Amino acid sequence: MRQIIPSLRMFIFMTCLTGLVYPFAVTGIGDVFFPEKVRGSIVYDNGRPIGSLLIEQQFKNRKYFWPRPSAAGFSPLPSNASNLGPTSVDLKMAFDKRRRQLSKADPDMVTEPPQDLLFASGSGLDPDISPQAAIYQVRRVAKARRMAFNQVMDLVQKYVQRRQWDIFGEPRVNVLELNLALDRIASTGSK
Numbered sequence: 001m002r003q004i005i006p007s008l009r010m011f012i013f014m015t016c017l018t019g020l021v022y023p024f025a026v027t028g029i030g031d032v033f034f035p036e037k038v039r040g041s042i043v044y045d046n047g048r049p050i051g052s053l054l055i056e057q058q059f060k061n062r063k064y065f066w067p068r069p070s071a072a073g074f075s076p077l078p079s080n081a082s083n084l085g086p087t088s089v090d091l092k093m094a095f096d097k098r099r100r101q102l103s104k105a106d107p108d109m110v111t112e113p114p115q116d117l118l119f120a121s122g123s124g125l126d127p128d129i130s131p132q133a134a135i136y137q138v139r140r141v142a143k144a145r146r147m148a149f150n151q152v153m154d155l156v157q158k159y160v161q162r163r164q165w166d167i168f169g170e171p172r173v174n175v176l177e178l179n180l181a182l183d184r185i186a187s188t189g190s191k
Contacts, residue, residue, distance in 0.1 A: 043176060051176050056127045059179060062105055063144035065129070065137050067175040068116050069098055072124030095119070106140040128172035131160045145186065155181055 030038040041053040051057045056067045058074040084091035095118050102113045114133040134156045142152040159178045163169050 043180065052127075053174055053176055054127055056121075056125045057176055059175065061144075062140055064179045064182070065134055065141060065173075065175050066117070068126050068129055068133075069094070069118070069120040070124045071120040074125075076125055106137075106143075109136070109139065111136070127176060128161075128174050131156070131171050131173055134160075134173040134178065141182070145182065147185075151185075152182075155185070 027038065037054075042049050043051050043053060055076050056070055056074060058070070059066050084094075098118050099113060102117060103109065114130055114136055116130050116133050117136065135153070138152045138156060139149060141147075142149045145152070156173060156178065159173050159181065161172050161174065163171060
């Protein structure tokens, strides 16, 4: 009985510390130093939220850059991978279907699509594609928007994000940012 009371006190103390104090402190510090990221990096258009820079969104129209395929169906709630192994028939069928869709969208393309346009990301919600995947789509987007190839290519190069601190991760392009930039160009009429 002597050990139950101190154990109960320690349990209540640790529950308050790790369940309340720590989360509120970390959230408060994050809100001061990284307010956009703490709030989900939401992008607004005329006061209306249209997406997040941190979560992949589906674009199907040919005038937009397309993201990686999503194993989660572009829904942030069941974030998951497909768990299909390299010998999976279902993975091979999904791969072939995605390759056909890319080929149909740009029949003149003769190069093989980059892997990140053919395979879903681990979370199914990756908002970025590789610069190679963006460059692969330039001709299709330029043609659909009736823009010069070089103008779209320059925009892709402008939105390539380098490795974090030049050592972590890979160069990437945020699909939502790039598509919003294309829409801004279209709305200003500068072609």
